[in-house]
Amino acid sequence: MLKDLILKNRSYRRFHEEERLSASLLEAWVELARLSASGRNAQSLKYILVTERDLCQQVFPLLGWAGYLKDWAGPEPGERPAAYLVMLNDRDISTNYYCDDGIAAQSILLGAVESGYGGCIIASVQRTRLRELFSLDERFDIIQVLALGRPAEKVVLEDMKGDDFKYWRDSDDVHHVPKRPLSELILRR
Amino acid sequence: MLKDLILKNRSYRRFHEEERLSASLLEAWVELARLSASGRNAQSLKYILVTERDLCQQVFPLLGWAGYLKDWAGPEPGERPAAYLVMLNDRDISTNYYCDDGIAAQSILLGAVESGYGGCIIASVQRTRLRELFSLDERFDIIQVLALGRPAEKVVLEDMKGDDFKYWRDSDDVHHVPKRPLSELILRR
Numbered sequence: 001m002l003k004d005l006i007l008k009n010r011s012y013r014r015f016h017e018e019e020r021l022s023a024s025l026l027e028a029w030v031e032l033a034r035l036s037a038s039g040r041n042a043q044s045l046k047y048i049l050v051t052e053r054d055l056c057q058q059v060f061p062l063l064g065w066a067g068y069l070k071d072w073a074g075p076e077p078g079e080r081p082a083a084y085l086v087m088l089n090d091r092d093i094s095t096n097y098y099c100d101d102g103i104a105a106q107s108i109l110l111g112a113v114e115s116g117y118g119g120c121i122i123a124s125v126q127r128t129r130l131r132e133l134f135s136l137d138e139r140f141d142i143i144q145v146l147a148l149g150r151p152a153e154k155v156v157l158e159d160m161k162g163d164d165f166k167y168w169r170d171s172d173d174v175h176h177v178p179k180r181p182l183s184e185l186i187l188r189r
Numbered sequence: 190m191l192k193d194l195i196l197k198n199r200s201y202r203r204f205h206e207e208e209r210l211s212a213s214l215l216e217a218w219v220e221l222a223r224l225s226a227s228g229r230n231a232q233s234l235k236y237i238l239v240t241e242r243d244l245c246q247q248v249f250p251l252l253g254w255a256g257y258l259k260d261w262a263g264p265e266p267g268e269r270p271a272a273y274l275v276m277l278n279d280r281d282i283s284t285n286y287y288c289d290d291g292i293a294a295q296s297i298l299l300g301a302v303e304s305g306y307g308g309c310i311i312a313s314v315q316r317t318r319l320r321e322l323f324s325l326d327e328r329f330d331i332i333q334v335l336a337l338g339r340p341a342e343k344v345v346l347e348d349m350k351g352d353d354f355k356y357w358r359d360s361d362d363v364h365h366v367p368k369r370p371l372s373e374l375i376l377r378r
Contacts (some may be wrong), residue, residue, distance in 0.1 A: 189240065
């Protein structure tokens with residue numbers, strides 16, 4: 001059922017790094033994004049698949065990790081992502097990609113979770129340096145990076161108390177994500 | 190399987206209008222969006238649920254339909270959406286909702302498809318008039334509207350030929366959506 005998949009699809013930031021992901025696995029997830037809706041059907045999103053260990057090590061330091069966890073600089077060696085998908089917009093096709101980025105990210109991550117993997121959408125990206133790393137043509141904007149792998153952390157949802165929406169990590173290393181109640185999301189029915 | 194659901198989740202613009210949708214059905218789909226990822230976990234998206242026939246009739250003329258179909262002004266009475274979800278951003282929480290709009294729309298529409306319904310993301314909205322209709326506070330931005338119902342049209346995907354990404358409708362009233370090949374979407378693997 002979709003709800004089970006959505007519940008399992010948490011933002012994972014620690015992985016079993018030794019378990020590598022094949023490019024064809026990532027391709028299957030991009031295929032899910034390809035088959036999803038696109039604003040004006042322009043389909044301007046493009047992807048760079050990063051699976052090689054060396055390249056993953058070069059992408060890693062260009063990403064910002066879990067801004068709210070001030071004592072945590074990001075995953076340690078051994079628990080870092082085993083692959084990345086760099087999501088781009090091809091401005092030669094369209095400068096406005098509407099909400100295609102979220103649609104595509106959701107399709108890809110749900111696909112990853114269905115296969116037993118998971119990931120995290122990272123918008124905190126050193127774009128200039130990432131652009132250099134891939135000698136990226138100017139027509140491509142870097143939208144975001146999806147970090148992927150076999151999750152190695154426990155993430156739990158909890159009811160949000162008050163206005164504090166910051167996620168946090170407890171002493172047992174469990175990652176807690178406060179969610180607003182449904183009643184707060186629905187203005188009128 | 191997720192892929193089947195994604196394949197079924199086409200942008201539907203004609204519906205069995207007589208088959209009404211309950212507010213609790215729409216709530217179950219918003220719940221899927223609530224449980225999905227949110228940038229910085231801020232969760233600033235809010236929703237107006239529109240199910241009453243009268244209100245649907247007031248929302249309908251404020252929406253733009255299928256820009257590429259020049260001979261078609263939108264669904265006729267009887268085939269119009271049976272419900273709408275108006276997606277808002279609450280600026281009191283955050284002015285930047287990252288790609289939450291696409292994530293939420295995809296979760297909601299996949300949920301609708303799983304229940305035998307479907308819909309379409311509409312970004313062409315007369316926002317000022319829609320704002321008036323619901324006496325919407327200034328803190329809310331209208332992001333987009335999801336039109337919902339039991340689909341009453343056939344939508345098929347096809348390989349895109351050349352650069353023409355416009356969807357079209359054939360003489361049998363089937364809606365065709367050209368999709369770029371996967372090889373075009375992947376710059377590097």
